[in-house]
Amino acid sequence: MVKRTSKRILVVGGVAGGASCATRARRLCEACEIVLFDRGPHVSFANCGLPYRVGDVIESDAKLLVATPELFRERFNIDVCTETEVLRIDRPGRRIEVKDLRTGELRWEPYDALVLATGANPITPRLPGVDLPGIQVLRTIPDTRRLRDAVARTRHAVLVGAGLIGLELAENLVRRGLQVTLIEAADQVLPPLDPEMACYVRDTLLKHGVDLRLGETVDRFAATGDGGLSVQCASGAEVETGLVILGIGVRPETTLARGCGLELGALGGIRVDEHMRTGDPHIWAVGDVVEVRNRISGDWQLLPLAGPANRQGRVAGTDIINRLAGRDRHAPPPSLTFNGSLGTAVCEVFGLTAAVTGLSEKALRRQGTVDFERVYLHPGHHASYFPGAKPIHIKLLFEKPDGRILGAQAVGEADVARRIDVIATAMAMGATVYDLEELELCYAPQFGAAKDPVNVAGMIAANHLRGDLPLAAWSDLATTDALLLDVRSEAEYHLDHLEGALNIPLEQLRARLGELPGNRDIRLICGVGQRAYYATRILAQHGFRVQVLSGGLQTYRSRCDGYTAPSAGSGGRRINPP
Numbered sequence: 001m002v003k004r005t006s007k008r009i010l011v012v013g014g015v016a017g018g019a020s021c022a023t024r025a026r027r028l029c030e031a032c033e034i035v036l037f038d039r040g041p042h043v044s045f046a047n048c049g050l051p052y053r054v055g056d057v058i059e060s061d062a063k064l065l066v067a068t069p070e071l072f073r074e075r076f077n078i079d080v081c082t083e084t085e086v087l088r089i090d091r092p093g094r095r096i097e098v099k100d101l102r103t104g105e106l107r108w109e110p111y112d113a114l115v116l117a118t119g120a121n122p123i124t125p126r127l128p129g130v131d132l133p134g135i136q137v138l139r140t141i142p143d144t145r146r147l148r149d150a151v152a153r154t155r156h157a158v159l160v161g162a163g164l165i166g167l168e169l170a171e172n173l174v175r176r177g178l179q180v181t182l183i184e185a186a187d188q189v190l191p192p193l194d195p196e197m198a199c200y201v202r203d204t205l206l207k208h209g210v211d212l213r214l215g216e217t218v219d220r221f222a223a224t225g226d227g228g229l230s231v232q233c234a235s236g237a238e239v240e241t242g243l244v245i246l247g248i249g250v251r252p253e254t255t256l257a258r259g260c261g262l263e264l265g266a267l268g269g270i271r272v273d274e275h276m277r278t279g280d281p282h283i284w285a286v287g288d289v290v291e292v293r294n295r296i297s298g299d300w301q302l303l304p305l306a307g308p309a310n311r312q313g314r315v316a317g318t319d320i321i322n323r324l325a326g327r328d329r330h331a332p333p334p335s336l337t338f339n340g341s342l343g344t345a346v347c348e349v350f351g352l353t354a355a356v357t358g359l360s361e362k363a364l365r366r367q368g369t370v371d372f373e374r375v376y377l378h379p380g381h382h383a384s385y386f387p388g389a390k391p392i393h394i395k396l397l398f399e400k401p402d403g404r405i406l407g408a409q410a411v412g413e414a415d416v417a418r419r420i421d422v423i424a425t426a427m428a429m430g431a432t433v434y435d436l437e438e439l440e441l442c443y444a445p446q447f448g449a450a451k452d453p454v455n456v457a458g459m460i461a462a463n464h465l466r467g468d469l470p471l472a473a474w475s476d477l478a479t480t481d482a483l484l485l486d487v488r489s490e491a492e493y494h495l496d497h498l499e500g501a502l503n504i505p506l507e508q509l510r511a512r513l514g515e516l517p518g519n520r521d522i523r524l525i526c527g528v529g530q531r532a533y534y535a536t537r538i539l540a541q542h543g544f545r546v547q548v549l550s551g552g553l554q555t556y557r558s559r560c561d562g563y564t565a566p567s568a569g570s571g572g573r574r575i576n577p578p
Helices: 017-028 047-054 069-076 141-151 164-175 195-207 255-259 306-324 361-366 416-428 433-438 453-465 490-495 510-515 530-540 552-559
Strands: 008-012 033-037 065-067 079-081 084-090 095-100 106-110 113-116 120-122 156-160 179-184 211-214 218-223 229-233 238-241 244-246 250-252 283-285 291-293 300-302 345-349 352-358 372-377 392-399 405-412 483-486 522-525 546-549
Touching: 008 017, 017 033, 017 069, 017 113, 017 306, 033 084, 047 141, 047 164, 069 079, 084 255, 113 306, 156 164, 156 229, 156 238, 164 179, 164 195, 164 345, 179 229, 179 238, 195 211, 195 345, 195 352, 195 392, 195 405, 195 552, 283 306, 345 416, 352 416, 361 372, 361 392, 361 405, 372 453, 392 416, 392 453, 405 416, 416 433, 416 453, 433 453, 522 530, 522 552, 530 546, 546 552
Parallel strands: 008 033, 008 113, 033 079, 113 283, 156 179, 156 244, 179 211, 483 522, 522 546
Antiparallel strands: 084 095, 095 106, 120 250, 218 229, 229 238, 291 300, 345 352, 352 405, 372 392, 392 405
């Protein structure tokens, strides 16, 4: 039972983390006083929906409002002070100084518990001309209003940054009838994905007319004589436009934390423990402003996502009441904690969904991990015999030799998020690829197959670890002297095949074993990997040294699809539609 108390909880910032913290605290304690401060006009809104308000998919600003100050007051008895800025924290005095932005009034507010949910600010590069009118960011509802006004006055926009926000804005601006140029410093879109998975998203952008500039950086902005803007790139390329939107990321808003001496991490976020406590026993922090542990690597990371922010707010609210109101945190069930994040995320672009959880191959290699393997598969999102099956391209990364799942990526037109959600859940429970092959998942032909793509991913990985499916690295294809054996049909082979590959269709393989060298390695390939696996089992039992190129030609095309390095002065890598 919660003891009655007059303890005072102040929350700085709303949206996901701050709002969930305040309401969780109220649900656990009716006696505490809870006040939430936000310097903007809206305390709780769906910032993930902002690009879709720009694109008119969401019809009004009101639809973006998750909760109003009136709802907080009437339903939760929480006081909300909007357009009120917190200027500084007096830690010894346990009080904050606030300013009413409408009246200019200054006052001090005492606290027993303080929660920092100050979020993050869009990164604005220090480039000449970056402050020119027409260069905008998207972070708040007022930002969407400015952008919508700007979109109505132009026919062309430049987006800087091909991350989640950049891709969502690209789709919505095209929907509004604009021509869009998307500039990205990396050699791929969606940097959280590995390049061979991001290529499907790239091709979709190109198909819908987006002018994609990869491997390109902006050098400066300038005004043109007709009131427009010129985006000048480091390569010498120049793009004239009526609107520039910066979407190169966000940086934790730690002004208050730095000002009062709270510990910050190397990435610039506030350091917290599993209860979201800072180094000060009276201050908690949640959301985009904090650094969190990666659940796979254990490394600190910044994770500006709404899902983790909501969970962090719930954890902080629980811990505050445990400490202030005498709630017994040691009684079963265990105390609520935030144990890090997998970085699970999803994005849809022109009907194509890309989702990711855990670590990418790039991230694994950056941290020096070598004992891992990857498999590719390209199943239908439901049973192939049922009309409308769409392929899902999946990459699964796992540890050797124990099979612990390290990460997964998937791209496709249907049911992509569901498959990544299943794998993310398994990872959170410490599952291995052996667990994936045993999962019991829903099956009806319009929803999946008897062997769900998640099961199949686990089966392929487990087959490899058991020694039944030796894998060859695609990166070694150009240098190996192994025989490349294509086991597709003759018609498929003649339509498209790798240079130098020998074709023996799977159905003829047993009768033609004599054509294969017994003293040479053999690399097996087919369309998506299934027939190559069947061929592996035949040939291995006849004494041949065989390995499979995972995912077949479908994976090969995504990895080696004719990229060429940009020539000098070419304006970066201009990708032409395939």
